[in-house]
Amino acid sequence: MHGGYLLQERVYRRAFGLRAVGELIYFGRTRYRGTARVLADGTRIAPGDPLGVIHFDNPRLAAIEVEPGNPRHREFVFLRLLRDSLTALAHKVRADSELGDLASFRGITWMPARGRHLGFETEPMPPGLRTRWLKLHFRLMLYAFYPETTRPAGNLTPYVYWLTRRQLLQHFAPAATSKTDAEAAAG
Secondary structure, eight states, X not given: OHHHHHHHHHHHHHHXXXXXXXXXXXXXXXXXXXXXXXXXXSOEEOTTOEEEEEEEOHHHHHHHHTSXXXXXXXXXXXXHHHHHHHHHHHHHHHHOGGGTTOOEEEEXXXXXXXXXXXXXXXXXXXXXXXHHHHHHHHHHHHHHHOTTOOSOXXXXXXXXXXXXXXHHXXXXXXTOOHXXXXXXXXX
C-alpha cells in the first residue's frame, strides 16, 4: 500500500506540474474554477484567474510524524519546515516575473482550520463529490503511511486554505532584497 501511494503521489505531482519549494511543499499553477470571491485582505478572485497551488510533501509529513521525540517537538519541526518552505515560495514569487499574475494560492488538507498567524484563511470544503473523494483519499493516505495504527481517522473533513500574494509576501518576505529573492528562486 505504501509503495502504491508513493507512486500515485509522484504521478499526481508530475501530472499537475508541481515543483518542490523548500522541504515541505510543492507548488504549481492552475486556473480558479469557483465563483467570484473576495478574500479578507481585499484580494479578488474571479473564475479563470491564475491560481497558485500549494501541495504538501506527504511522504515528508509522514517522516516527521515518526521522528523520535514527543508530539510537541514534531509539531515544532513541521512548523519550522512549513515556514522555511513558505519563505522560499515568497522569494520565488517575488523574483520570478512569470509568477507575477498570481494574486492568491490555495491548498487543501484535512488539518482543521489553523494558520491564521501565517496569513491563511481557511474554510471547510463544500459538500459534494470532490469532498467525498478527498475524504477517501485522506483515509487511504493515512493507511498507506500508518497501516499499524488502530486510532480512528475521524471525519477527515477537507479544508481549503487560502493565502493571498500580499499575505505571503508580508509574512514570509517582508524585507527581502532582489538579490536574495533571485538566489532563493534559483534554489
